[in-house]
Amino acid sequence: LTQIGAKFMFVAGMFVSGCVTILFGMLDKVPNGTVFISLCFLVRAMDAVGFAAAITASFSILAKAFPNNIATVLGSLEIFTGLGMVLGPPLGGFLYQSFGYGVPFITLGCVVLVLVPLNICILPKYDSLPSKDSFWKLIRLPKVSLLCLTIFCLSACLGFLDPTMSLFILKKFKLPAGYVGLVFLGLALSYSLSSPILGLVSDKLPYLRKWLLVSGGSLTALCFFMLGPAPVLHIESQLWMFVLVLVFIGFSLGMSFIPVFPEILQCAYENGFEEGLSLLGLVSGLFSAMWSLGAFAGPTLGGFLNDKLGFEWASAIQGGWALLSALAIGIFYIIEATRRSSSSSLQNLSVNNEERTHLMGSET
CATH class of the missing domain: 1.20.1250.20 (MFS general substrate transporter like domains)
Incomplete structure (x- = not known):
């Protein structure tokens, strides 16, 4: 991510995911058998790579843009995750029943591809130096x-x-x-x-x-x-x-x-x-x-x-x-709380001993 940049990884992941989603909607044209199964695995594997790149970069961009409100922003975005869970099945089912197998995947892939140039224009570019961690x-x-x-x-x-x-x-x-x-x-x-x-x-x-x-x-x-x-x-x-x-x-x-x-x-x-x-x-x-x-x-x-x-x-x-x-x-x-409490007690005891020693030295 530090080598190619979070923005490029996010956009590239979306592009790959959109393309292979469209391809998945066309697999019903492939002959049955080993070729069909192999292409299904290949396309879904490529989709997983694109999704992983996009989601990893998106978390990094969010945390970089809102360092003090990470959980708030993440929680707010989960609204749209919930909307996807709510609207995905009925919309996909409607498109499938109305137009057949391929249309839901082709439609979704096209929507993702439309968002690619939009994110290229909107997202800022974050530079980062490689870390030893x-x-x-x-x-x-x-x-x-x-x-x-x-x-x-x-x-x-x-x-x-x-x-x-x-x-x-x-x-x-x-x-x-x-x-x-x-x-x-x-x-x-x-x-x-x-x-x-x-x-x-x-x-x-x-x-x-x-x-x-x-x-x-x-x-x-x-x-x-x-x-x-x-x-x-x-x-x-x-x-x-x-x-x-x-x-x-x-x-x-x-x-x-x-x-x-x-x-x-x-x-x-x-x-x-x-x-x-x-x-x-x-x-x-x-x-x-x-x-x-x-x-x-x-x-x-x-x-x-x-x-x-x-x-x-x-x-x-x-x-x-x-x-x-x-x-x-x-x-x-x-x-962890027990260790911190013990460590704090030891530090307080050490400070008290130092103060007592200092006072005794002053009196003499």
Whole structure:
């Protein structure tokens, strides 16, 4: 990122993603068989590269442009993430039913490509010097490693819902396929509406970030346990309860997600990392990598558990990941607070001894 610049990486990532999205919409013209499958993997892999470049650069640009309000800006932008989650399925479904397979992807790709020249004109150029700090030095910090676990678990929990929840809704509540997308609104709206508020709280009251992380992870675990609900509770699932739990999941995910980025940055600064675009690129890349890893593991493991154990048990087990991350980061914060308290006590004792020695010397 420091070699080619954040702006170029962002624009290039958008361009690649837009082009391959259009190509994906044309794959129905390819003959069935090995060629089709190979091209699907190739196109989606290229899309992943473009997306990773764009999202990593975007986080760096945001943090560089708003260094004192990172969580607030990130939370505000999550409104549009929620809008994408809300509007994407119905609009895509409408275009698919009206015009066929290719039109949704071609339309989306064209929209992305239209935004490329707009961003070239609007975005400022940020110059940065290469730093001696490395990715491995950052991830070896205990606090950063635990925050990475939090990102991974949150992404896995969210990704778990993609291949499993719609099937469960259709089977359990006998809803028409067109209404399934409306159930997702509970999660998307609560997440998008709460994120700006949580971001503002995280920036204005940074000491609350640890509480947001721990309580958010714990609430996420509880919600996934209740989503089925877990068979051990012997509670019959109701549609209203299912939607209500999704609302709480959206809120709890925001509680844990929004404070992570500024917490990693603060930890890096405390451990001697140089401020600048280079560090922002490292943190953004780490954040994106952990999120993508969770987005892969969540649907993969969740789909397997859903087939073997059913949605009720699978969601409860998935919530265990969130509980694990909450407990791990909570224990770390307790140990950190204990060490700081002990260090402060030792410093005060040392100062008192020096003052006493100085006074005794003055009296003699």
